[in-house]
Amino acid sequence: MQLVLERRAERSGTIALASPLIAVGLTLVTMIILFAILGKNPLLALHAYFIAPLTDGYSLQEIAVKATPLVMIAIGLSLCYLANAWNIGAEGQFLIGAVAGSWIALKTQGTDAGAWVLPAMLVLAAAAGALYALIPAICRVKFGASEILTSLMLVYVAELFLDYLVRGPWRDPQGFNFPTTAEFDPVATVPLLIEGGRLHLGSAIALLVVGGAAILLGRTIKGFGIRVVGAAPRAARFGGFNANQLIILTFAVSGALAGLAGIIEVAGPVGHLQPGISPGYGFTAIIVAFLGRLNPLGILVAGLFLALTFIGGEQAQIAMKIPLDVTKVFQGILLFYVLACDSLILYRFKLVLPSRQVARGAG
């Protein structure tokens, strides 16, 4: 007796809707077991992770702040993945965007530069992120080099470049030798939405990005082309969609969004450029993209959920001394369950009973 996969006649709509929920449920069960192994009370731990952050206003704002870069990056990545282009270097594009935007902030520091500073920073960061993402895209289209490996290698290069800048030429002379730039001027800072709070303009920009992506994918020919190229490359060729062009386009857009997220993080919650501005946003955004089923609204919900795990993880560490790495394990397990449940949209399990009349195959 054995279990085998069998292709469904058509994709199951019920499972398509339920799969992210099943995946979250299975992840929670796994986490309860993991907490028990770590010798922590599972119910208290789950409460610290998922309920406590939702009960006070400060944490709620903090969730939105953390979700902002995740959602922006994941929207860009979802376009790539829909077109079957594998950008996994968003972390690097995020850092390069942060560096490029910071350059304007540092150049105008102490001058009487006006309100144009912040918009210029955002534009330059997006452009730099897009250019950085175009390196792997062009290597793939022109030379056939795997974009997966090249985009990832450039993450390490970006990290080292940022490290060089804040330890070398851009180091704050009054910073007691810490590897950080000076605090940005108010004109180079993302304004807060609530006075004295944490929520900033970036979250509103992220919502605009979600809306823009929904329109692009649902209402335009370009968006249709992206989906066709990924789902049915042969049909796309006959339909006159240029796959290479769409790889370049989706990489550029996702790089621009990651770069924008980078400068918003630096000019917003952080306030200056330093190493470690990202707790792995570029990689967590991959999970957000898949958990959101590569759908803009889904990504918004998934981004808020994963932001909750970041905040909950910090609170669980303070309250119950649960190591921060548990959050990463949680995110990895979640991605596995999401992918596994998605498989059941196209396939179903079938129990095969051994039969004595039919001889087993030659194998």
Added chain:
Amino acid sequence: MELVEAIILAVLAASTPLLIAAAGELVTERSGVLNLGVEGMMIVGAACGFAGAWLTGSTFIGALFGIVAGTLMSLIFALMALGLAVNQVATGLALTILGIGLSGLIGAGFVGERITPAMHLHIPGLTDIPLIGRVLFGEDGFVYVSVALIVGVWWFLGRTRAGLILRACGDNHVSAHALGYPVLRIRTFAVMFGGACAGLAGAYLPLAYTPFFIPGMTAGRGWIALALVVFSSWRPGRLVIGAYLFGAVTILQLHAQGWGVGIPSQFMSALPYLATVLVLVLLSRARTGGSTAPAALGTVFVPDR
């Protein structure tokens, strides 16, 4: 002379984890499976390997811990990508994310601890030969294992019937299935071999390369191993050249930093990663006459009955 010998020894040490991990991934990919989780399997192998050696005081047991940990990680991949027919690229990424978290969790208690590094071979007389003595007869066990491993892989893939069947699965899984070979079972074994090698490669880092564990100590070596497989055009012989070339680049940049070349250290540290990008571009460009990759690499296979 002393310096030349020291450099060769350092290059071998830096190349060994790349060679071991890439040898395993090469077998996995020749069976038609693209496991992008090498980095995740390596880092868990590093944490478990250090834990094993620290608890028992034995490098050998530590290496075994690493191998078992890497194999277990690869079984998760096999369950997903082969059992549930999930996209292999996404599954490999998930394995890396999970591995980085798990290794932090496992290794947290061991940060700051030290162990005795792996013993080096010493044969009186032979090891003392100038220049080549320590290179040939004074290495740690991992270096010899890596050489034996790559020779074994070359022999298995090119000279045995089982290797031929494995390659058939990688080139055309439908034909292999029609001939009656259990494609998914063969691929599972290939994935497990890749995981065992990645785990051993990871364990090498805290057991022999540096005698302590730091989170994230694989620093992208798993990804470089993946690039090396592409570099080798899926051939074991070229893999050796590639691995030692990369080891040489790593050591070159370290020495250049030591000599005080006027280039900031971060630019030198970026060299291995930039070299990987450059090599991928040049090789893919040179290969316009048709790909040498296994034809079914990365494609989903669900047997029909």
